[in-house]
Amino acid sequence: MTIDPSRYAELFRTESREQLSAMNRNLLLLEQGGEDQEALGAVFRAVHTFKGMCATMGFHSVAEFAHEVESLLDRVRRGEKAHTPELMDALFAAADALEGALEGVSESSGMTEAMTAALQRLHDVAGGSATSEFPAVRLAGGALVEVAAADPLEGPGVIVRVKQRADTMLPGVRAFLAVTKARTLGDVAAVSPSEDALREATEPQAFAMRLLTAHSAEEIERTIRTAGDVEHVEVDASGHTRRQSRAVVEVVAEGASAAPAVAARATRHVRIDLARLDTLMNLIGELVITRGRLLQLSAGIGDPRLDDAMQQASRLIADLQSEIITSRMVPVWQVFDRFPRLVRDAARQLGKEVTFAIEGKDIELDRSLLDEIGEPLVHLLRNAMDHGIETPEARVLAGKPRAGRLVLSAARDRAAVLIRVADDGKGVDRAKVLARAKAGGLVDASVTSLDDEQLLRCIAQPGFSTAEQVSGMSGRGVGVDAVQTKVRTLGGLVEMRSVEGQGTTMTIRLPVTLAIVRALLARTGSERYALTLTHVRETLEYGEGAVQQVRGRDVLVLRDEVLPLLDLRTVVRQAGEPERSREIVVIERGERRSGLVVDELIGQQDIVVKQFDAPREGLALFSGATILADGAPALIVDVGSLFQGS
Amino acid sequence: MLLFRAAGRLCACELDAVREIVAARPATRLPGAPAWIDGLVNVRGTLLTVVDLAVRFGAARAEGSAGSIVIVSGAGKVFGLRVDGVRDVRTLGGDALEPVDAQRDAGGVVKALAHVGAAGDESALVCDIEAIAREALAVQDGTTTHG
Amino acid sequence: MAPTVLICDDAIFMRTMVGDILQQAGFEVVGEAETGAQAVEKYKQLRPDLVTMDIVMPDMGGIDAVREITKFDPDAKVVMCSAMGQQALVVEAIQAGAKDFVVKPFQPSRVLEAVQRVLG
Numbered sequence: 006m007t008i009d010p011s012r013y014a015e016l017f018r019t020e021s022r023e024q025l026s027a028m029n030r031n032l033l034l035l036e037q038g039g040e041d042q043e044a045l046g047a048v049f050r051a052v053h054t055f056k057g058m059c060a061t062m063g064f065h066s067v068a069e070f071a072h073e074v075e076s077l078l079d080r081v082r083r084g085e086k087a088h089t090p091e092l093m094d095a096l097f098a099a100a101d102a103l104e105g106a107l108e109g110v111s112e113s114s115g116m117t118e119a120m121t122a123a124l125q126r127l128h129d130v131a132g133g134s135a136t137s138e139f140p141a142v143r144l145a146g147g148a149l150v151e152v153a154a155a156d157p158l159e160g161p162g163v164i165v166r167v168k169q170r171a172d173t174m175l176p177g178v179r180a181f182l183a184v185t186k187a188r189t190l191g192d193v194a195a196v197s198p199s200e201d202a203l204r205e206a207t208e209p210q211a212f213a214m215r216l217l218t219a220h221s222a223e224e225i226e227r228t229i230r231t232a233g234d235v236e237h238v239e240v241d242a243s244g245h246t247r248r249q250s251r252a253v254v255e256v257v258a259e260g261a262s263a264a265p266a267v268a269a270r271a272t273r274h275v276r277i278d279l280a281r282l283d284t285l286m287n288l289i290g291e292l293v294i295t296r297g298r299l300l301q302l303s304a305g306i307g308d309p310r311l312d313d314a315m316q317q318a319s320r321l322i323a324d325l326q327s328e329i330i331t332s333r334m335v336p337v338w339q340v341f342d343r344f345p346r347l348v349r350d351a352a353r354q355l356g357k358e359v360t361f362a363i364e365g366k367d368i369e370l371d372r373s374l375l376d377e378i379g380e381p382l383v384h385l386l387r388n389a390m391d392h393g394i395e396t397p398e399a400r401v402l403a404g405k406p407r408a409g410r411l412v413l414s415a416a417r418d419r420a421a422v423l424i425r426v427a428d429d430g431k432g433v434d435r436a437k438v439l440a441r442a443k444a445g446g447l448v449d450a451s452v453t454s455l456d457d458e459q460l461l462r463c464i465a466q467p468g469f470s471t472a473e474q475v476s477g478m479s480g481r482g483v484g485v486d487a488v489q490t491k492v493r494t495l496g497g498l499v500e501m502r503s504v505e506g507q508g509t510t511m512t513i514r515l516p517v518t519l520a521i522v523r524a525l526l527a528r529t530g531s532e533r534y535a536l537t538l539t540h541v542r543e544t545l546e547y548g549e550g551a552v553q554q555v556r557g558r559d560v561l562v563l564r565d566e567v568l569p570l571l572d573l574r575t576v577v578r579q580a581g582e583p584e585r586s587r588e589i590v591v592i593e594r595g596e597r598r599s600g601l602v603v604d605e606l607i608g609q610q611d612i613v614v615k616q617f618d619a620p621r622e623g624l625a626l627f628s629g630a631t632i633l634a635d636g637a638p639a640l641i642v643d644v645g646s647l648f649q650g651s
Numbered sequence: 652m653l654l655f656r657a658a659g660r661l662c663a664c665e666l667d668a669v670r671e672i673v674a675a676r677p678a679t680r681l682p683g684a685p686a687w688i689d690g691l692v693n694v695r696g697t698l699l700t701v702v703d704l705a706v707r708f709g710a711a712r713a714e715g716s717a718g719s720i721v722i723v724s725g726a727g728k729v730f731g732l733r734v735d736g737v738r739d740v741r742t743l744g745g746d747a748l749e750p751v752d753a754q755r756d757a758g759g760v761v762k763a764l765a766h767v768g769a770a771g772d773e774s775a776l777v778c779d780i781e782a783i784a785r786e787a788l789a790v791q792d793g794t795t796t797h798g
Numbered sequence: 799m800a801p802t803v804l805i806c807d808d809a810i811f812m813r814t815m816v817g818d819i820l821q822q823a824g825f826e827v828v829g830e831a832e833t834g835a836q837a838v839e840k841y842k843q844l845r846p847d848l849v850t851m852d853i854v855m856p857d858m859g860g861i862d863a864v865r866e867i868t869k870f871d872p873d874a875k876v877v878m879c880s881a882m883g884q885q886a887l888v889v890e891a892i893q894a895g896a897k898d899f900v901v902k903p904f905q906p907s908r909v910l911e912a913v914q915r916v917l918g
Contacts, residue, residue, distance in 0.1 A: 013815060020811045046856075053854045054809045057881045061815065061903035072883065174901035174908070175880065178888045182899070185892055204889055231915045233898060291696050532680060577682040617691060617698035618728045618788045624683035630691060630698050638679040638691040638698050 015278075017062050021107060024058070026342045027051040028100050033345045036093045042082075048096070049078045055103070063112040067103065070120045074099045077131050086131065095126040097346075162194055162217040167229060168237035169209040176234070177206035183232035184214060190228055191218030209234075279372060282333050289326050290613035296322050297610075297634030326611075330518050333373075337415045337424070338366035340379045344386060344413060351390040358397050358408035359390065365415035370422050371518040374495055378424065378515065381491045384484040385426040385511050386413065393430030393509050403506065405429070421497075421539050422517055427510040433503040438463055458597060461501040465489045488513075496522070496537070496614070496628050498594065498645045514539065522614055524631070524641065525590065526607035529573045530581050533639045535612050535631055536601070540592045540644035544606055547587040561589060561600040570600045571647060576626065592644045599647065614641065652743050654767065654775060655721060656735040658710035661775040663743065663765050664732075668723045668780040672737055675718040686712070688787060689733045692720065701731035702787050704778070707760065725780035728788045732778075741767060748777065760786065800826040801917060804844055806837040806860065807852040807879065812902075816850055816879070819906045820913070834858025838866040841874065848913060849876040851896065853887050861891045868895030875916045879904075 028051040034044035056071035074096070080086040102123035106114070116124070165187065173179050180203045187193050195215040196203060203212055218225065222240040229238045296319055303315045341363050348361040370378070394400075394409035401407055412427045439455050442448045442463040448455070455463065465485045488511075489499045497515035516522050516539060524535040525544070551562040552570065559570040568591065574583055583604065590601045612631040615638075619627075628643040652663045671694075678690030678701050687706040691698050701720055706712050720731040748763045762779040803825045807813045817827045829844045831837035835858045841849060849867065853860040860878065867874045878891045878899035888899050898912045 013811060016811050016814060020809055024809070050808065050854050050856055053881065054812075057902040058809060058811050060881070061812070063903070175882070175885055175888060175899070178880075178885050178892070178899065181889050182892055204885065231898075231918070233912060233915055287696070294696070579682075615696075615698050618700055618730060620681055620684040620688045620700055620787055622684055623681050623688075626682070630679070632693050632696065632698070636693055637677065638693050640679065640681070640691070 013062070017058055018107065021055055021058055022104075024051045024055040025100060025104050025107075028055070028103075029097075029346045030342055032093065032096055032100060033349060035088075036349075045078070045082055049075065049082060052078060064110050064114065065112070066114055066116050066120070067106050067110055070099075070106070070116060070124060071103065073124060073127055074103075077127055080131070089130070092130050095123070095130045098123040098126050160194060160215060162192075162215045163222070163225065164213055164241040165216055165225060165229060166211070166213045166237075166239040166241065167235055168211040170234045170236045171209055173209040173234040176209045177204045179232060179234050180204070180206060180210050180212055183212075183229055183235065186228050186232045187214060187216055187225075190220045190225060191216055193217075282329070282372070285329050286333065289322075289329050290615075292322055293326060293611065293613060294632050294634065294636070298636065301634055330371075333371050333518065334369035335372050335375055336367050336369050337375065337422075338363070340375050340382070341366060341413060341415070343379075344382070347383065348386060348390065348411060351387060355390060356396060357390065357394050359394055360408050360410050362410070362412045363414070364412060368415035368417060368422060369517075370415075370515065374515055374518070377491065377495055378513070381488040381513065382413070382424065382426065384488050385513075386411070388484065388511075389426055389428040389430065389509070393428035393432075395431050399431075403431075417517075418514075422515050424513045424515065425510055427508065429508040432505040432507055432509050433460060433464070435460060435503075435505065456596075457500075457502050460503060461485070461489075461499065465499075493643075493645075496643075500594075522612060523609060524612045525609055526633070526639070527573060527588075527590065527601075527603040528605040528607055529577065529603050530579050530584075532577065532579060533607065533633060533637075534573065534577070535639050535641045536590060536592070536644055537628070537641060538609065540594055542591040542593045542598065544588060544590050547589055547602065561591075563591070563600075566598070568598050568600045570602055572602045573642075574602075574604075576601075576642075576647065577624070592647065594645050594648045597648055601644075601647065612641070652741055652765070652777070653721065653737065654739040654741055655719070655737045657732075658705035658708045659735070660708065661738070661767070661773055662704065662734070662778055663741075663767075663775040664721070664723065664778045664780055666740060668725055670722040670724055670729060673720050673722065675720050675733060678733075689731075692731060694720075694722065694731075697729075699729060699731045700788060701733050702783060703733040705733070705735070707783075708776075723780050726784035726788075728784045730784065730788060732783075743767065749774075751776075800824055801847040802826050802828040802844070803848040803850065804829045804831065804837065804840055804846040805850050806831040806834070806855065806863065807850070808832050808855045809852075812852065812879070815904060816909065819904065819909050820850075822906075823910050823913075825913075832856075834860055834863035834866075837863040838870070841867045842870060845871075847875065848917060849874065850879055850900075851876050851891075852879045853881075853884055853891065861887065861894050864891055864896045865894040877912050877916055 028048050031044040031047040031051065035041050035048065038044060052071055052075045056068050056075060059065075059068035059071060077086065078096075081088070081092070086092065098119075102117065102119040105119045106117050167180070167183055169176055169179060181200070184193055184196055184200060184203070193214050194217055197213050198210075203210060216225065220228075225240045226238045229235060300315060300319065303311045344363070345361055348359060351357075352359045389411055394411065395403065395405075397407040400409065410429045412425070414425045414427070416423045416425075435455050438460060439448070439452065442455070443450055443452070445466070447463050447466060448459065452459075485499075492499050492513050492515070495515060497513055500512040500514065501509065502512075503509040516537070523538045525538055525541055527534055527536055545563075553560055553562055555567070561568045561570050570589075572583070574581075583602075587602055587604055588606045590603060590606070592599055592601050614629045615631060616629050626642055626646050627640045629641045630638050631641055633639050653666050653669050654661060654663050656662065673694055676692055678692045680690045681688055681700070684690075687703050689701040689703040689706075689712075692701050699722065703712055718733060718735045719737055721734055721737065722729065722731050724730075743765045747766050749766065751761055751764050760779050760782045761776045762782070763777040765775045765777050767773050767775055801824075803820050805813050805816050805820075805827060807816065813830050817830070821827060825848070828846055829840045831840050832855070834855050837849070837851060837855075837860075838858070851860040851864060855863075858866075864876050864878070867876060872895070874895070876896045878888055878896045879902065880888045880899050881902045888896075891899070897916045900909050900912045
């Protein structure tokens with residue numbers, strides 16, 4: 006039987022990344038906490054586990070490198086090596102090298118340049134090549150030492166001579182195991198070479214012991230063989246004379262027939278290809294749509310038995326759906342975990358001090374969303390470090406603690422997940438942004454101040470950030486447009502709050518899952534549209550709030566608040582006359598609210614978001630489409646985009 | 652080639668580009684899109700943009716759900732062509748094809764005239780599926796493509 | 799009835815691989831543990847015929863786990879899973895009551911040999 010390591014390649018990649026992430030995380034703890042034995046232990050374990058996995062995959066050069074790291078860590082653990090910043094840097098470099106080495110590693114890969122460089126640093130830190138020698142995974146040829154009939158073997162009892170197989174691994178331990186097994190039969194009076202020497206052996210051994218026992222030669226031999234890797238046992242009960250007759254040369258055959266061939270069942274972890282989950286998701290989506298149709302049909306028939314069965318099927322489908330959605334969810338720490346390292350490096354590079362905290366690590370998000378959100382977060386964190394948090398000197402001058410505070414948090418809010426990057430830095434210089442925006446014609450010359458939303462709109466202009474970098478103007482902007490574009494394609498939106506002198510908070514609002522969202526179905530004329538609930542605040546009859554005319558425009562007066570009114574009919578450029586009885590959906594984005602007038606609200610339901618190839622020309626108002634219960638497609642209105650330019 | 656009728660004219664397209672032919676169905680209007688975009692249809696769970704060839708060739712929009720949708724792929728996109736009906740599959744080539752003059756190429760979407768019929772008495776407009784795809788859909792432009 | 803086995807390792811990768819080897823050989827994997835403490839707890843609960851035990855694990859290490867398990871059941875059949883360079887620890891594990899050991903990288907034949915020896 007053979008096990009092909011390539012079958013485990015994916016699992017190896019995923020889990021080795023987790024181990025390296027644990028290594029990085031604990032190195033940071035170690036750096037912050039000084040002599041944190043627990044963190045040190047965790048780093049050690051991560052490297053050790055990683056090493057074992059690499060060796061198993063046949064990635065010897067990486068395993069060897071990991072072994073060097075482990076040896077150094079072991080010395081630190083035993084207090085032989087002091088904690089120094091150089092040590093930490095060398096270890097971080099080693100972590101980076103390991104991470105880099107994982108890309109495109111194969112059995113024949115040698116050391117990468119980064120590994121060689123990191124190794125040099127490790128050696129420098131360790132003070133010469135003080136790391137232990139790596140026991141080659143490749144098996145050494147088994148040189149056998151003939152055991153002389155040494156003095157200790159003189160005396161009462163039987164002499165047991167054992168020869169180990171040439172491919173014995175950890176032969177010293179194996180020999181020790183043989184001695185231990187022998188002890189179950191009686192007193193081991195002597196061992197040659199000595200037990201201590203034997204235990205340290207790194208080559209397969211031939212050794213002998215003197216055993217005081219009443220057991221038969223056969224029993225002795227059988228027992229010794231249970232120690233494993235025994236090529237040859239000779240039990241000499243005749244005192245000082247050697248006899249060859251009992252030599253058993255049988256070697257346990259490679260791949261010895263294995264135990265019972267009973268089919269085994271196990272309940273263990275499996276890792277599923279994301280593409281499979283996507284397929285499952287699509288299928289359940291179809292099923293949800295079919296359910297809708299069936300419900301309509303059965304309602305038309307009006308048979309209570311059919312209704313019952315439909316109810317039950319409906320519940321089962323709902324359960325199935327939520328199970329599948331759940332199986333796609335992963336905790337955000339899988340992405341967040343690499344950020345402490347990023348922040349640390351940025352701080353070092355920029356000469357800033359920062360306390361970085363992560364909150365809400367266990368909040369879960371659809372796997373495909375989480376994969377996509379890493380990059381935008383890197384941008385936001387970098388921005389915060391670059392432009393938000395001040396130098397220690399500037400902070401002290403401003404009466405703040407030397408170290409800035411940067412918080413990355415995740416939280417659930419209804420059907421959305423909010424991911425925040427908050428710093429207590431200097432905030433955005435609104436005056437400068439305003440001046441720049443006016444110069445660029447982004448805002449009217451009459452504007453005297455920018456609110457948070459306008460501010461974000463300005464700095465998220467693609468050209469704006471570049472100009473800002475060139476002019477060296479302080480504030481944000483680098484990559485904010487990229488962040489916003491990315492987040493929008495994920496069906497989310499970016500919000501910003503900035504207070505000068507106190508800091509900036511960027512919030513990314515994402516749907517929990519990409520594929521199925523809760524939506525409000527609305528009709529205008531003969532057309533139906535889906536409005537994602539993320540932005541819906543409340544709904545009301547047209548008559549409920551007071552609709553008034555202000556400067557020629559319809560507005561809604563609702564609880565002392567005046568909201569601009571939009572007509573969905575106009576938004577989608579529909580011909581024809583509005584109906585008499587209408588309804589209003591109050592939509593919100595950040596602080597801004599509007600009323601959206603529709604002919605009729607059909608109701609809330611879970612919709613499956615489908616993507617399609619959109620025409621080249623067309624309104625950029627839609628984040629996708631869905632299939633309604635009757636099989637007709639309906640467009641999903643990106644409510645957030647309705648606020649653009651309003 | 653697949654022969655079909657649209658706007659009362661005989662048209663053709665490469666058979667290789669044809670994925671499937673399904674019955675026409677009401678399409679969901681795509682606001683802001685040109686008139687010759689019929690809209691979005693659901694074909695067994697997949698949403699496709701449909702081009703109304705009749706309107707594209709300057710005729711009136713076909714009302715209701717008569718006719719067929721020829722599902723084609725071109726320029727990496729899959730979309731539908733709303734046609735009056737499918738007629739035939741023929742092997743055409745060589746001398747049966749004749750280049751079109753600029754007047755009749757309808758903005759580059761007609762690439763040839765094909766002489767069909769026993770005496771070559773009827774000619775078909777050979778549609779350039781790639782050109783239609785590029786004209787109608789956001790090809791290689793991530794900003795307006797949903798997906 | 800298939801012999802039952804409890805697999806203890808902090809890496810899923812390792813657990814999967816050992817599990818596959820043993821399952822192919824007809825064992826029934828009745829449980830997995832990620833830490834030493836879990837291993838002890840699951841041993842008491844599942845009473846497997848065999849335990850494979852990683853040495854380095856968070857929480858409680860493999861050696862302490864062997865000690866605890868052997869205290870609970872002196873006949874427990876624990877096979878240590880060791881990496882190269884852990885001689886001293888394996889010796890300690892054997893002193894603590896482990897019956898055999900295998901060395902990473904695992905060769906299926908080696909793992910099965912060890913298991914057969916232990917189960918006699």
